[in-house]
Amino acid sequence: MKLEVLSGEFGYANQKNLFKNLSFTLKEGEILAIVGPNGAGKTTLLKCIISILKWRSGKTVINEKELESMKMADVWKNIAYVPQSHEVVFAYTVLEMVLMGRAPHLSLFAMPSSRDLKIAKKSIETIEISHLADKPCSELSGGEMQLVLIARALASEPDVLVLDEPESHLDFKNQMLILRILERLAKENKISCIINTHYPDHALRIADKALMLGKGQKHVFGKVDEVITEQNLRNFFAVDVKIVSLIFEGMEIKTVVPIDFNKKIANF
Amino acid sequence: MLNKTYVQTNSSSVFSIKLALIYLLPLVALFLGLFLGRYQVSIENVFKILLSPIFPLEPGILDIEKSVVLGQRLPRVLLAMLVGAGLSVSGATFQALFRNPIVSPDILGVTQGASFGAILALLLFGQLAIIPFVALPFGLLSVFMIYAMNRNRQIASRLYLVLTGIVVSSVFTALISLIKYIADPFNKLPTITYWLMGSFASTSYSDLRLVFLPIISGIVFLLLLRWRINILSLGDEEAQSLGINIEKLKWLLIGAVSVVCSSAVTVSGIIGWVGLVIPHIGRLLVGPDHKILLPVSTILGASFMVFIDIIARTATAAEIPIGILTAIIGAPFFAYLLMKSGGSWM
Structure with a gap:
């Protein structure tokens, strides 16, 4: 699996570009950390990469295939998105929530099969939250909910995992837990990860590549050690x-x- | 957060027994609906009358008993079931679609929109057969208004959603008043007023024939989509990232709900609160998973409506309009929900 962004450019309707000429390549099992100050457009960039928002120009290519030319369901069999953890409206149980990760594989009127259930349970085991399986999501802590969302993403059996600030709002232990899981998924399961983070420390710790995003359409991309430098941090932050x-x-x-x-x- | 109190026993036998009991309810409702009424018919005779197509009736059973059970009570019970099921499954769908457990087609003004269309048809044509064809476009129009006002709004706007619902239903309620004001006070006004209160009093097989197909097909369609409804309830972006074509799915659901509610309005007038309250009772019993909740809401709604209708026609010498009864029971229940959650979901 290889994911590329070629000359990506995006701005919201009637506004100037947030970023332009943005290109990078991510190989199988690599972790890319996107860092940058508030308002630089980190979450927006994630959404562009995975086509929730449409590039103004440029494209995302996955395995030599352009994302925009692929069918929606096929895109989401390859890529899974983990949103920032938030309050749930309906208190689904953890298992029900993780099972929803199977949606890209199921047709409009289909119900999840016993095979889907098995895959969901396996994702729950991989993230080591089996003890939570029958708990309603409304009763979980922030850290637990984040783990559930990661398990749900895994249930779609993706090649690329895209996470929006997965370790924000979490305490030290839960931050470590999330970082360890991501490292493990990248190394052992060969899943490439793209994460947004507020912590340059975390990028240095687990990422192979880094993309630093700043205001005024500037960015740097490269190996993590070459991007997270004293000079770049001073310039961008x-x-x-x-x-x-x-x-x-x-x-x-x-x-x-x-x-x-x-x-x-x-x-x- | 609502509903965290229900006991999670999905895999256990307790849960299966609970489900079995719920699924038995409509049968109980059906038989009670046929036995009970101001005209006494013995249980034995009801069974004999029901079986009369197979075993010809004994001479002892009066023709009048047969006509009460088969001619009046049966179509009435069946129609109440259809309408109750339709309103409840619509309510559950809307609550998921708008990610808000305090909405239903009558709170968001769909019922009022469809009613306006219906009485417009009553005023202009005076015929029942044409009502659904005028009610539906107005029902759709009101959902469209709600949807347009709530586009691009996220989770924080649940209060906003209910407010837009109040706007839409106020507009249509005002238009309904306007028609009442214009209508001939001796002939059409009483029909319109009584019809608006909601009633199954004059139900015939022709009502049943008129709405059977649209309501049943709407319900079946929603039931087939019930697992997708779970995913839609997570919010637009999450649903999209799970490979769902959200715009298409939303309009399919809105279309089906509008067909069901407009048809229900056509034959029974405005029956409020059922669509709001029944899905909540369903969630308390079986949890929020729409895969189970939707069929359970359908079943509960069908049974509930028959029970209420029995009260409507037996409690006093004159019929009580059913819309009044559902509000008398539904509104206090809503107040109870408000107080229990402290309004924290706003």
């Missing part, structure tokens, strides 16, 4: 940072320490 590397039990962990606003760039 208007904050002076130090990237510190520390070794813990033989594992190198890089972390970004913010120092202060960069007064020259930040205009108050």
Whole structure:
């Protein structure tokens, strides 16, 4: 599986472009992290990549096939989208919710079969939330709900997983849990992941590639170490940072320490 | 959040027994509807009359008993079932479609729109047969108005949705008043007024024939789509990312609901609250999964309407219009829902 975006350009109706000339390639089992300040259009970009929003120009290509020329249901057999976790209107149980991930494989009048049920249960096991299967979604914590949404995405058996800020609003433990799961899905299940994140730390930790998105249509794409740099972070976020590397039990962990606003760039 | 109190027992035998009991209800309703009434017919005779096409009647059973059971009560019970089932399944569908457990076709003004069309037809043509063909376009028009006002709005706008419903139903209620004002006070006004209160009093087989096909096909269509309705209830973007053609599915559902409600309005006038309350009772009993909830709402609605109709025709010497009874029971139940949830879903 290979996913490419070629010269993507997008702006909302009657507004100027949020980004243009945006291109990148993601290979099988790679993780791409999209970082950028609030309002740069990270969520919008995700929606363009997966064709929920239509590119103004440019295209997304998956396995040499243009997304726009594919049938809707076929697109969503390849790509699964995990939205930001939110309040549910109807308190479906976790199993019912995950089963809905099978929708791209079912025709209009079809009901999920026992095979679909099996796949849903397997996704629940993969994410290790079997103990929640019969719980109504309204009773879950934010972290649990995020895991359920990831399990639902897995139930469609995708090649690409697209996640919108999966670890926002979560505590340390749940953040780690989500990051570990994504790493595992990429390495073991060979699922490519695209995530939006507010945490450059998290990008450094799990991503292979990074795309930094800024205001005024600027962006950089490349290997994560080459994109998440002190200089880029200062330019895009208007904050002076130090990237510190520390070794813990033989594992190198890089972390970004913010120092202060960069007064020259930040205009108050 | 509503409905988190129901006990999750999907796999257990308790749940199957509960379902079996629910599915038995319409049968109970049917027989009670045939036994009970101001004219006494013994249980034994009701069975004999029902079996009369197979075993010819004994001479002891009066012709009048036969005509009460087969000629009056049977079509009335069947029509009440159709209308109750149709309104309830429509309510459940709308609640999912608009992602809001406090909407139904009568709260959003669909019923009022269709009623306006119906009494317009009564005023202009005075014929029953033409009513559905005028009621339907107005029913559709009112949903379209709601839908247009709520496009591009997300989860935070549930209050907004109900407000737009009030707008639409007010407009049509005003137009209905206008027609009443214009209508001939000795001839057409009483017909229109009594019809608007909702009643099965003058039900005949011709009513049944008129709406049987549209209501049944609408219900079956909605039932066939019931699992997709789950996915639509997640919201537009999520539904889209699960491979659903949301625009197409929405209009299919809206079309089916409009056909069902307009047909129901044609034969029984405005019967409010059923479409709102029955799906809630369904959720309390079996949970929110539309795969089960939709058939259960259909069954409960059919039975509920027959029970209410029995009260309507037996409680007092004169018939009570059924629309009044459903409001007397439905409105306090809605108040109870409001208080129980503290309005937190707004």
